[in-house]
Amino acid sequence: MSPVVAAIRKDLLLQWRTRAQVLAIFVFGASALLLFSFAIGPDAEALRLHAAGFLWLALLLSSTLTLAESFQSEMEQRAFEGLLLLPASPRALYYGKAIANWLQLTLVGAGLVPFMVVLYDAGTTRLLGLAGILVLGAAGLSAPGTLYAAMTAQARARQTLLPLLLFPLVVPVLLSAVKATSLLILGDPMGQLRPWTLLLACFDLIHWALCGLLFDRVVED
């Protein structure tokens, strides 16, 4: 079994055994989704117009919890130091965790979609497209997020630092995912979906490569 597969297995097992946490994070996202409507007011048309933005903001807020949690458990009893002693490269550990976080974020996002549809009347028939955007957007949050979570879990003021570092960085993810989701919900007469999806994919590609490359330097002492 390759080290990456072993790392993914370990992280997925860890998530499965703490599944109450995933559920709590999902409920947090759903409650954020509910709260956003109070900022706009009960104007059904305006809410529908902004539904995609609400969905991604809710997922972004939830992601900071998911990402922080994924390294928090490793810090207990210095488990992460033990992992680094294994004959596997830190890169394998990074990709294992990033992929596990990606899956969890996609799952939370998929769970939030029905909430968005019900609360904001923002349905779409292009489910495959929506699933694709969710997968790409979650990947864009997970790659830099996992790297920063590895740093901040070992720093003081970690609850503040992770969103502080992550939010400005994922502006392109937020912009392109919101735009693409909006186009799926509200219609795409100008055919803009492709360039936005491409931008999101480019961000993913750059950050999955760059963060994997730099992770060694984050964990070495």
Next chain:
Amino acid sequence: MESAVDPRPTPAEGSIPYLLIGLGLALLLWGSGWGLFVAPQESYMGDVQRIMYVHVPTAWNAMLALTFAFACAMVSLLRGGWKWDARLEAAMEVGVTLAVLLCIQGSLWAKPTWGVWWDWDPRLTTTAVMVFAFAAILALRRFVDDPVRRAAWSAVAAIIAFADVPIVYFSVRWWNSLHQLQSSPETVSRAFHWPLRINAFGVLFLMSGLIALRARVAELRLRDELGPPLPLPAAAQGGL
């Protein structure tokens, strides 16, 4: 016997940074005086345009400082050396300060010209995102006590943030396709060139001097932090 090589950085001495700061301030005073009182009034915007003489040099030098920070991060990560970590801290701090000033000057100019303090123009938005991204790295440095980790982490974060800048710029440009045309040297009349050039060098010297001085402060702090429990001189040891 332990190695006698002291790993701690030795801050440079000398008055070059002070000279640079003095020269920068003098040039800035000269260029701004020229821009405010001698240069002709711009025909559409009137006196409001005169903020360009500090705004454009600030923009150029903010980008320069943050690019230098990126270079420091690369060298610090690839070759190591506390000097580069200190320079990274200094360049990021000066760069963020200049970028904040840039946003403030831009808002002051935009209110009478565009009628709003802020516009979601790609340059403005990218600058704001950069301010937050690099300010977050400065915050990270404050919250990491181990200097080795702090150096590695802030270099990694600076490289990622810098790599993100073009993506942010393009995404904002696509998102807000109604951006304004910006002034560049080609769009500026010759009569306005000199004060602009003088101020550009003024801010450049000021920035270089501040970065050099700030790097010294960072190195002095590092010396303190890295200071091992140095063995006391033999005579003193005997006395204890």
